[in-house]
Amino acid sequence: MLLFSGLLAQLAHADPADISAASRSVVRVVIIESDGDRANLITHGTGFAVTPNLIVTNAHVVEQLRDDDTLIAGVVPAEGRNGYPARLVAYSPGNDLALLRIEGGGTLTPITLFPGAPDDGAEVYAVGYPGNVDLAQGLSMGDLVTPQAAVKTRGYLSGGRSSRSFDTLLHTAPLGAGNSGGPLLDACGRVLGVNSFGTVSDNGTDSAFYFAISMRELSAFLRRANVDARNSGLPCRSIADLDRAEAARAAGDQARQAAAAEAQAQSRQRAADKARRDAEMAVLSERDNGLALAALLLVGALGAGGWAMVQASKRRGRFQRKHVIGAAALLLAAVITWFLRPSLDSIDRRARELQEQPAPASSESTAPTEQTADAGAMICVLDPQRSRVTVSDITDVTLDWTQDGCVNGKSQYGLAQDGWSRVLVPGEEEAISLNTFDPATRTYTVERFLVGLDVMTKARAERARLGAPACGAGEEAARKFGENQQAIKALLPPEPNERMRYNCQTAP
Structure with a gap:
């Protein structure tokens, strides 16, 4: 078995x-x-x-x-x-x-x-x-x-x-x-x-x-x-093996992204709950403090009024102005303090304000900053675990990518639904290369098709009719070029003989 x-x-x-x-x-x-x-x-x-x-x-x-x-x-x-x-x-x-x-x-x-x-x-x-x-x-x-x-x-x-x-x-x-x-x-x-x-x-x-x-x-x-x-x-791996590994890798990435999104949502919910608790405690504390102060002022106003009455009885019912003004001022302050207490409705507003406050920067953070794909020259290194190489030499690739799809200042890539790509049909070698670049992941991929003479002849004829735009011709020209390259892609077998995936980083 x-x-x-x-x-x-x-x-x-x-x-x-x-x-x-x-x-x-x-x-x-x-x-x-x-x-x-x-x-x-x-x-x-x-x-x-x-x-x-x-x-x-x-x-x-x-x-x-x-x-x-x-x-x-x-x-x-x-x-x-x-x-x-x-x-x-x-x-x-x-x-x-x-x-x-x-x-x-x-x-x-x-x-x-x-x-x-x-x-x-x-x-x-x-x-x-x-x-x-x-x-x-x-x-x-x-x-x-x-x-x-x-x-x-x-x-x-x-x-x-x-x-x-x-x-x-x-x-x-x-x-x-x-x-x-x-x-x-x-x-x-x-x-x-x-x-x-x-x-x-x-x-x-x-x-x-x-x-x-x-x-x-x-x-x-x-x-x-x-x-x-x-x-x-290199080990002999089939394209089917690579496809399965890529599918598992994509599924793992999606699971990790979903877990990260769930963790982020839970973190936001915890922050929201904490902000509401803090806001609620602050508002209730301010209300209690306001109530105590208003009560104290009211007691003061009553005391001042009583004192004024005692003094007035000694003066045959005549109130002194300062006693009346003092008692009235304390009473007014008590009333104002009462009404200036924060309402319970302000808890939600306070919670939102606390959530909107920026988090303090951590001095221990080591997360790399996001790189832009048009940062100049990049060095692309083969990833053997994601590649199948049978006849090609393994060397690092220097790639200078710009946002408009220009590579190394001379080769314009076409833009289509499957992303940025360039089909290479050499005049001598009996192989067609499909080169693609994903700016989001900085992944450069070369797929080589070792086709027969009949397919090469047809591909060369299509390539002769296909005019590649110059670098900087604009997005419309890049999309037109990407659409025209489909005629050559349609001649290719379902799977390449080689697939070389490179991870690209900014050149030192």
């Missing part, structure tokens, strides 16, 4: 789009004999591009080139109109590796190598040109030197077993004669090894186990040949 669960977890990472993208770098290697008037196909195998003009294959595929100067080597890509002549530049029969250089200016999209150790039981793909498939299709020699899609098979690694001659990987992805020299890929389309040979049973028939030359052998071979190949050692 545990093995089955582990297998399901591995299968969840497999992305056919990555295998198809890697297949663009796989070629048929042909050895042709020519007498000037006609050409004969001597043999063929498979290879893959490690630079735009260097092809890795098996030494046994091209060994006849070393013994016969009349033979011609050629590489036939999976896409395009024709193949290219090639020249043998490195040969290592000890580990069955060879290197061809494309002649005549032809170039291919390089494949990516995985420098790490693959896991036992990992899912793998073999890509190449098995001759039994060609035979079943009834292909002629002309067909074999015409660009065709490579054949893909799937299997699993069996760790711990290797040939004694050189370091190899044992796997179960089916191979046929003609697959020799082709890549063994992981689920992200990165090269784990070079397919070389299969096991043979006692009766001489092929069995279901095959060997690929390991990356340890291939890396050493390429170093000796001074070849700087593209490598990527």
Whole structure:
């Protein structure tokens, strides 16, 4: 049960789009004999591009080139109109590796190598040109030197077993004669090894186990040949995994925001309750004080009046003016004090005034101040937990963003319902990039689509019709540009092959 669960977890990472993208770098290697008037196909195998003009294959595929100067080597890509002549530049029969250089200016999209150790039981793909498939299709020699899609098979690694001659990987992805020299890929389309040979049973028939030359052998071979190949050692994560993680992250953010809003509402309610209690206590205290003062003044007025009457009786009923004025003044003061007491209705007003008073600044606060997204140059650093990188180099990105969508003072981004974006369709590389920037979160995202030649041709045609406005052209121009870019976005597959998310901070 545990093995089955582990297998399901591995299968969840497999992305056919990555295998198809890697297949663009796989070629048929042909050895042709020519007498000037006609050409004969001597043999063929498979290879893959490690630079735009260097092809890795098996030494046994091209060994006849070393013994016969009349033979011609050629590489036939999976896409395009024709193949290219090639020249043998490195040969290592000890580990069955060879290197061809494309002649005549032809170039291919390089494949990516995985420098790490693959896991036992990992899912793998073999890509190449098995001759039994060609035979079943009834292909002629002309067909074999015409660009065709490579054949893909799937299997699993069996760790711990290797040939004694050189370091190899044992796997179960089916191979046929003609697959020799082709890549063994992981689920992200990165090269784990070079397919070389299969096991043979006692009766001489092929069995279901095959060997690929390991990356340890291939890396050493390429170093000796001074070849700087593209490598990527990051974990293989699927876009679906990232989408689920992003959904969980968004749900967590929403939950935290809701909790923060609830806490803030409770804090406001506590502040309001406290303000009302304080206001109520203050008003009641002032009323009690006013009542006491009014009573005291009234007692004083009565005392003054009584004293005036005593004095008047001594003077035969004549009141002195000062006694009358004093008693009247005290009585008036008592009445005024009574009426000047705050009313109970003033409690609500006092509570509002207390709530509106600014809170004292805390000297211990360490909360960062909010940054504006147009604060000049920013350094954007890749977030590996939110990224899937299979073929691209990982470097920091310098981004100078302005509020009108201008990047680095020269590239205007388009504004649409999905935010600010710029679609890049290069003239040489077989990949389309969708670059987006979210000013609110300072998140810069690059999604790369490793598409086929047909999609690239259509995208380049759309890009030629699409005029990007200059920086500072205004919001209307940015929105128009964002709308026009939808024609290219509509050509893209549902999911990218790569997604690189960068967190951006103001540059020091």
